[in-house]
Amino acid sequence: RARPPPTVRPRATDDDDAVELVFVRPSDADPEDVVEVRCAARVGENLLAAAMRCGAVDAADHFCLEGRCDACVFENCETDEPVRGCQTAVETPMRLWQRGEEAFFGNDGEDDEW
Numbered sequence: 001r002a003r004p005p006p007t008v009r010p011r012a013t014d015d016d017d018a019v020e021l022v023f024v025r026p027s028d029a030d031p032e033d034v035v036e037v038r039c040a041a042r043v044g045e046n047l048l049a050a051a052m053r054c055g056a057v058d059a060a061d062h063f064c065l066e067g068r069c070d071a072c073v074f075e076n077c078e079t080d081e082p083v084r085g086c087q088t089a090v091e092t093p094m095r096l097w098q099r100g101e102e103a104f105f106g107n108d109g110e111d112d113e114w
Contacts, residue, residue, distance in 0.1 A: 017043040019090060023056035024077070025098035041090040048072045048085030056098070057085075074098055 018040040027033040039054030041047075051072075052059045063071050065086045072085035074096035083096065 019043060019093045021047075021050055021054070021056075021090065021093070022095040023051060023054075023074070023098055024095065025056075043090060045090045046086070047074075047083065047088040047090055047094075047096075050090060051085055 021039050021041050023037040023039075024034050027035050037054055037056040039050060039056070041050035041054075048057070048063065048065075051057045051074075057072070061071060063069065063086060067084050067087045070084070074083045074085055075081070076083050077095040077097055083094075
């Protein structure tokens with residue numbers, strides 16, 4: 001029996017439904033400067049998967065992928081709202097700020113907003 005040809009998924013840049021994501025974080029070299037990582041993502045693609053694919057986050061970091069650890073929380077620069085990357089599908093172009101936990105938690109590490 002003949003095998004069907006492999007399914008080829010289009011790259012995000014080849015997809016008509018691609019939108020631009022911009023991940024912004026403080027520079028390691030100069031805390032007064034920022035580093036931007038830009039990438040194209042398909043509408044419906046998981047935000048954390050897109051961030052890993054384009055190198056905005058280290059794929060070796062621990063992510064629970066269930067929304068419990070808050071390691072994938074970004075801040076939407078347009079709305080100032082926190083966004084959990086593991087639970088968010090890309091729908092529109094976004095500019096996302098990456099900070100440490102202090103951006104969303106008090107000094108004790110507890111998250112009162114979620």
